[in-house]
Amino acid sequence: MPMVTIQVTREGTSPERNSVSASEKAALIKGVSELLLDVLNKPLESTYVVIEEVELENWGWGGMPTAEYRKVKAQAK
Secondary structure, X not given: OOEEEEEEEOOOOOOOOOOOOHHHHHHHHHHHXXXXXXXXXXXXXXXXXXXXXXXXXXXXXXXXXHHHHHHHHHHOO
């Protein structure tokens, strides 16, 4: 039985959104499950998909927390 974990940042694609919507999560679950069916022949009912939303303060890149990195990049423009 496959188990897939998808991590997404907990921020929306526009200022009024701060998370991934229920319909987007459903689409991710469906798409990943169908991919495993197509590639590995794993039945849909035996595939588990877990979506984890990661808060902004819990990830970073460039050696900095994300908010700090974005400020530095914005100031460099």
